[in-house]
Amino acid sequence: MFKSVLVANRGEIACRVFRTAKRMGIRTIAVYSEADAHALHVRTADEAVLIGPAPARESYLDAAKVLAAAKATGAEAIHPGYGFLSENADFAEAVMAAGLVWIGAPPAAIRAMGLKDAAKALMVEAGVPVTPGYMGEDQTPQRLKAEADAIGYPVLIKAVAGGGGKGMRRVDAAEAFLDALASCQREAASSFGDDRVLIEKYILSPRHIEVQVFGDSHGTVVHLYERDCSLQRRHQKVIEEAPAPGMDAATRAAVTDAAVRAAKAVDYVGAGTIEFIADGTEGLRADRIWFMEMNTRLQVEHPVTEAITGVDLVEWQFRVAAGQPVPLAQADIPMKGWAMEARLYAEDPSNGFLPSIGKLDHFVMPDGLRIDTGVQQGGEVSQFYDPMIAKLIVHADTREAAAAKLAKACGSVQVWPVKTNAGFLVRCLEHPRFVEGDVDTGFIGAEEEKLLAVATIADDALKPFALSLRNRAALMTQALGGDLVARGFRLNAEPRNEGRLYVDGEARTLPLPWSWEEQFVDFFALESTIPAFVDGNAFAVTYVMPSATAFGTASASDGSLRAPMPGKIVAASAQAGDAVTKGQPIVVLEAMKMEHALTAPFDGTVESVSVTVGDQVGEGTVLAVVVAT
Template sequence: MTRLFNKILIANRGEIACRVIRTARAMGIGTVAVYSDADAHALHVDLADEAVHIGPAPAAQSYLCADKILDIAKRLHVDAIHPGYGFLSENADFAQTCEDAGIVFIGPTADSIRKMGLKDEAKRLMTLAGVPVVPGYLGADQSEAHLNAQAREIGYPVLIKAVAGGGGKGMRRVDNEKDFAASLKGAKREAAGAFGNDHVLIEKYIQKPRHIEVQVFADGRGHGVYLFERDCSLQRRHQKVVEEAPAPGMSPALRRKMGEAAVAAAQTIGYRGAGTVEFIVDVEHGLDGAPFYFMEMNTRLQVEHPVTEMISGEDLVEWQIRVAAGEPLPLDQGDLAIDGHAIEVRLYAEDPSRDFLPATGTLNRYRPPMDEDFTRVDTGVREHDSISVHYDPMIAKIITWGEDREAALHHMAQALSETEIAGLATNLPFLKQVIAHPEFASGNVDTGFIPRHADALLPEAAPASDICLALATLGILAAREDRAFNEAARSNDPFSPWHDPSGWQANLASCECQDYIDGAGTSRSVKITITDQGYRLEIGGQRYDAQIRAHMEEGEIEAEISGQIYRATILVNPEQVQVIFAGNTETLKRLSAKFDPEEDADGPGAITAPMPGKILDILVSDGDFVEKGQALLVLEAMKMEHTLTAPRDGTVSNLSAKTGDQVSDGAVLVTISD
């Protein structure tokens, strides 16, 4: 294989940095990683040939510092910079600076990025190129009154969208005029914070849309191809959760029509490299023959590119590197064909039960699926790594392939059941519900799928089973045995009865209780009695004879309960026990004198910050009467806005937060009194 570059720098982090490093290594190219304070021990740092510290954890002081990245590239004599996606990947000024410095930017030209960087300008270009666009307003007048009038003329519902950026930031659906002003204010504020540009456009909201995007590749010499389409309709907060290729129900005629439109869009701007042309397809009357509209073009590799690789057999990162080095496209359109079906899910650190609020914490347990025949995992983290507030909370992408969609779904269900993760809230249970949903299995998916099926996808938490409680208790006992053994080994009297882990007590029966609160908020108790064979556990009036047959490393135990053998992973700490068993993770709070389950169930009067962030807006004042669910304030965290609401009816008191405050996780912001 020809060595196209001696060394490339990856100006990114996480799973995409790891992916680029692995591809470059396979091509015989040296790699340089950059890292912030938060990523000093990250996976991409360990994988790269060289790694250079770039600054503090906030992206604005590290990964977004183009001058620092360029200085490193010059100092280490790199030939090219791969921007990944996000951060500087669609920054035209950075692409131009690289070119001026004689360093290859592995992506499109600065001119192409600028032309597609603003959604309003991109739509004007597409209209001239004959590519259909969604009806809407793209004008320069950004006054509230004018935008309101335009929305009224377009007809509700409408979508407010930031002209810069993406990822659902600066985007609001508005169903009626009375909500327009507040939605506009939020969209503009979020867009200004995320992209430094608060301009928005207004477009007609398609009632039953499917989000279908086409992967294009061009060599900058007029030669372009499309590598088929991906369906990215399953979204929450305008951000993709599940993607698949090809799109379910797509006819060859519609595929060709959309693919040719996407290539025309790329050729209109003299495109080079990988790009994605995103379309909204109105499927109110079915997909076959449905109208489609240009939405935007992402001038970079997409997060969901692996599903395209799985059905095409091509390495898109290798294509990027080869085209950037001046080579022609590896294949012509006629050489490309679809093989099978691929599905990707995004495993996030987030709490679906709290409107998918991002979560932070440590991956105390992280074991992705191991089947390499049909499953691929792209990740940038390892067990015991932390998910911080500074970056996107995605843990991994799990991708499965099958000969058809049914087979790919089967492999995905298996992969998710094999995934073990604990230590923080994730969307793993939610993903399992999505893949198992009969409407998803039938391919009946559009962007309203999640809210339409919310009751099924986000069911009420069920009480923990007796077996789960028994396993949790045996995990505590196993941890106690390990601790007693280690303490005895270190003591001067290892045979002292006080080191006996069986619960021996002078003049007292060997009996105790472990008390929990399960995921449904129910108080549960397990009474433990020591027996000659092991333990007798009493749970809700039922008795179970149990013994610990083996306790292995990292919390794994083998236990026998009422004659049946169980294998599980039990993670124990003073506050909680996490039971990973049969493909599910159950978290049990260990009851303490400080915990009041009744107060917790009703919702506390104090509203606290769910994570570190910045107060953007205060919507109430001291003394205001509020109803349960009413918006109180807006917090910006992990690149998104989060509206905190009243947990119950009451009066606002002790409003301690102010607009602009930086608050820590758990800080009390406002109190609702009776």
């Protein structure tokens, strides 16, 4: 066994590989870009090497820099992770030519399975069922349309060199084919440098079933059962599970046998995945599952296979790369219980799932399950890389128990201020169709209205956050030397027993249990914002003290006007030297989607205005000072 390994990847991928390497006593080496200088995978490794600027093409995708790092650190092996260079045959050959152990698929297998048309032809020869379609050399629009017409609509146009959902178009009618073809070819050329396509019959109720295979250099290939990855959004997997719901023994035997034949056809060594498309209109049937493609690497969703088999697939990769045989015979590989994995992304489902970047001021994951992540509190989500920040993996005796456990875990996620899809994941996992196992690749699109419903928070759930904010404001004022006065006091009237909140910018008023022993703070510290987490959703909650609402100002007793919360200056109507009367607006702050006028606390003269229109200010910043006359 080699004694050191360099992982040519980043984030949770590198952290995952390092975890097994450390358990096996193998020295770990990380590579990192300038954007990842303080990343978790860098701090986790025994040694780390800077290999370039933030863009992946100048760092993680630069094979020469990765090899140089391996040489400089004395690495004996390179693990490519998944993504980046993991399916680059030229890189694999360069690693081996440098005398290093390549912990990945053989270059010949990568090439054989890298082009979808050639891979399908190879599968036909191996007796593996493939989806009806056209994979010919004639790429003229006329020939391609004729083949699509013969197959029958709907059809799927797929880039020969495609992957990750790119270079793929569904066509429902003959008259739409040529426009879709042109669009697909442009995207394929841009993304892969190859505009060739193939045509497949589009399956109306498609299930995405994949089989984990593992081969060694002694000619053995085994499978570790199947996974169901049907819950997808725009061809990107969202939730994966193992085994596949509705899979009977006969169908499982047929699909796993086909997967093993596929791997043997390319003399496969290492971890790989054979992906199948199934027609789920009448449940899973052996005669309605077809080969789609092979991923010649470890997959993002491999933890669910590890959970049901008890196997560490990365350990197997190390052992097989070192020349050892596959550790278990096929008959000895168990399948116990049910596992599910949810991909937690830094993205905003309410805004078209756009990535959300920035610092993770608050990052708390639930206990009692496996969490694979490459970030931690205080870290940062970069604009340069994939926005997946964690994988939540659960295992239970039954599918129903696993789904409930994962929904609870996703609902306990706390991330701020970066937005995540945690609430969306909860709604997916609790949807009646998902619970029943009635899922295909069109599930999210069909149920989008329910899954993307605007999240709300009830008044009862808000009360603890309002009380917390009130106490926080009191502590802030004490620290700043502010005066304390009786809670809710009003001359000749009962004390106010309510609090005013802004939840994501919208005003809410609710009763709160005041007591005369409690006190509140001077105006300048009367507003503060904290996140409230409910069912995986994060809400920005700002508490406004009753007296701040009544007086419409945020001023200290010395006449200093301070920003009640972070915001932007949108108006400054007074200048130094101006005479002002009590209540006259001095500065207007825009915050939480509302304008807040800061007014003169008494008759006087403006001594100074320290901001201009357009300035961004923090909470407590002195904006202007008024002196009494």
